[in-house]
Amino acid sequence: MNAGRTARERARAELTEEIKTAAREQLATVGAEALSLRAISRELGMVSSALYRYFASRDELLTALIIDAYDALGEAAEAAASGGDPVDEWIAIYAAVRDWARANPQEYALIYGSPISGYQAPQTTVQPASRVPLLLLGLLQRAQASGRLVTPPEAPAPSGVLAQQTEVLVALAPDVPPAVLVRTVIVWTQLFGMLSFELFGQLVGTMDPADEFFASASRQMAAFVGLS
Amino acid sequence: MNAGRTARERARAELTEEIKTAAREQLATVGAEALSLRAISRELGMVSSALYRYFASRDELLTALIIDAYDALGEAAEAAASGGDPVDEWIAIYAAVRDWARANPQEYALIYGSPISGYQAPQTTVQPASRVPLLLLGLLQRAQASGRLVTPPEAPAPSGVLAQQTEVLVALAPDVPPAVLVRTVIVWTQLFGMLSFELFGQLVGTMDPADEFFASASRQMAAFVGLS
DNA sequence: ACAGAACCGAGAGCAGTGCTCTTGACAGTG
DNA sequence: CACTGTCAAGAGCACTGCTCTCGGTTCTGT
Numbered sequence: 012m013n014a015g016r017t018a019r020e021r022a023r024a025e026l027t028e029e030i031k032t033a034a035r036e037q038l039a040t041v042g043a044e045a046l047s048l049r050a051i052s053r054e055l056g057m058v059s060s061a062l063y064r065y066f067a068s069r070d071e072l073l074t075a076l077i078i079d080a081y082d083a084l085g086e087a088a089e090a091a092a093s094g095g096d097p098v099d100e101w102i103a104i105y106a107a108v109r110d111w112a113r114a115n116p117q118e119y120a121l122i123y124g125s126p127i128s129g130y131q132a133p134q135t136t137v138q139p140a141s142r143v144p145l146l147l148l149g150l151l152q153r154a155q156a157s158g159r160l161v162t163p164p165e166a167p168a169p170s171g172v173l174a175q176q177t178e179v180l181v182a183l184a185p186d187v188p189p190a191v192l193v194r195t196v197i198v199w200t201q202l203f204g205m206l207s208f209e210l211f212g213q214l215v216g217t218m219d220p221a222d223e224f225f226a227s228a229s230r231q232m233a234a235f236v237g238l239s
Numbered sequence: 240m241n242a243g244r245t246a247r248e249r250a251r252a253e254l255t256e257e258i259k260t261a262a263r264e265q266l267a268t269v270g271a272e273a274l275s276l277r278a279i280s281r282e283l284g285m286v287s288s289a290l291y292r293y294f295a296s297r298d299e300l301l302t303a304l305i306i307d308a309y310d311a312l313g314e315a316a317e318a319a320a321s322g323g324d325p326v327d328e329w330i331a332i333y334a335a336v337r338d339w340a341r342a343n344p345q346e347y348a349l350i351y352g353s354p355i356s357g358y359q360a361p362q363t364t365v366q367p368a369s370r371v372p373l374l375l376l377g378l379l380q381r382a383q384a385s386g387r388l389v390t391p392p393e394a395p396a397p398s399g400v401l402a403q404q405t406e407v408l409v410a411l412a413p414d415v416p417p418a419v420l421v422r423t424v425i426v427w428t429q430l431f432g433m434l435s436f437e438l439f440g441q442l443v444g445t446m447d448p449a450d451e452f453f454a455s456a457s458r459q460m461a462a463f464v465g466l467s
Numbered sequence: 468a469c470a471g472a473a474c475c476g477a478g479a480g481c482a483g484t485g486c487t488c489t490t491g492a493c494a495g496t497g
Numbered sequence: 498c499a500c501t502g503t504c505a506a507g508a509g510c511a512c513t514g515c516t517c518t519c520g521g522t523t524c525t526g527t
Contacts, residue, residue, distance in 0.1 A: 019494065042356025044272040061505050069485065124353025126439050128270025137444065165462065173451035180445065196446055197429065197456050204432015211354050216365065217408065218424055223401035228425050234393065247523060289476045297514065
């Protein structure tokens with residue numbers, strides 16, 4: 012790195028990173044909606060207006076943080092993908108996603124919580140956002156190839172609009188039967204619903220702490236999609 | 240109604256309701272985090288400081304809105320509980336929850352989205368918040384009594400901490416086997432994960448519009464907990 | 468019936484916010 | 498050297514939640 016030519020460009024790249032770091036610190040303490048450009052600038056010893064040389068608006072800073080968060084989560088999940096036993100790998104990915112979410116609750120809320128009002132996520136975010144689902148699809152595709160994926164007999168084959176919608180997923184994991192693909196979306200939503208409930212305090216009083224519950228759910232969801 | 244004694248008390252109750260109505264309108268247009276007391280007061284033709292006679296703080300107003308939202312959702316779900324065929328009723332409840340969420344996305348985000356930074360939900364919210372899960376538990380309890388609930392053979396009986404945590408739920412639905420109770424929490428998280436993904440735009444590009452997917456998931460989750 | 472207490476809305480004011488615009492200094496390039 | 502583009506700074510605008518004080522109204526106990 013630091014292949015930037017001029018001193019100006021290098022300084023600019025460094026300061027951009029410093030701003031994001033300070034923003035992430037603020038994110039962790041006060042949350043996304045209370046993220047203040049002035050507070051960031053104060054921490055960096057500069058004046059608030061100077062930040063606008065680096066990020067055109069608060070929203071643009073948020074977009075950068077969102078993309079970084081998706082990438083960090085994707086990286087954590089991918090690092091847990093051993094390529095070994097499909098069920099073990101599935102559970103390892105689940106655990107990695109949960110660990111990341113618990114370690115970075117505000118960044119998790121930023122990407123999987125309620126959308127920030129007035130903020131429209133640009134198209135740039137969809138690629139980083141799809142890293143985790145793609146990882147799970149890839150796992151299923153490989154499991155199918157090695158005969159470790161059995162289509163549950165009670166899983167109904169999608170028809171109508173649903174069949175049409177699964178086409179997108181079929182293109183990504185052609186060997187995985189459509190019924191399993193629908194179930195993959197179900198467990199995908201389950202995973203993040205479970206995490207949101209845990210992090211946002213919806214489980215307090217019942218399944219909190221959720222370690223055991225999460226472990227049980229991981230296993231049962233692996234079985235639900237047909238992994239064995 | 241209007242059994243309030245003095246004119247002052249009646250006026251106060253009415254104005255409190257008007258404030259909440261105006262707040263809900265604002266909620267629907269600009270979202271929870273941009274909810275502004277000054278804007279509400281402007282709409283009501285009064286001065287911002289006057290609102291503090293009715294709600295001690297913005298947080299207190301939010302708490303009132305949160306409780307109202309939980310109650311509205313609970314009421315919608317309970318209205319859909321026919322008491323007839325368990326599977327039909329299960330699916331009807333799911334549909335009612337989704338309909339309410341789609342009709343009131345900002346109120347949904349208020350209760351199931353990321354927590355508002357600096358805001359601590361008081362104990363008062365947990366009773367209204369538990370109406371939907373209690374409804375599902377009651378349904379399962381009745382289904383068990385009428386022999387329409389079969390414990391899925393592959394469902395592992397909880398042990399350790401998990402068994403201990405299910406005690407709370409066993410107290411509410413004593414006839415439902417613990418393995419099914421754990422699965423109930425799984426589908427509970429799945430339901431709201433699915434709704435959050437649909438409302439927060441995470442499904443765009445795949446399962447959106449989610450009508451068919453939602454219908455399929457409702458049915459599969461009913462089967463997953465053992466309803467037949 | 469009337470005094471005192473309780474309640475009410477209005478207004479000014481504080482400290483904070485995102486964002487814009489202008490100004491003057493500096494670095495990189497011809 | 499001169500020019501061009503970039504930079505941080507500062508003032509300012511319109512907004513926020515919240516506090517306090519000020520008079521006026523309404524209720525309540527005697």
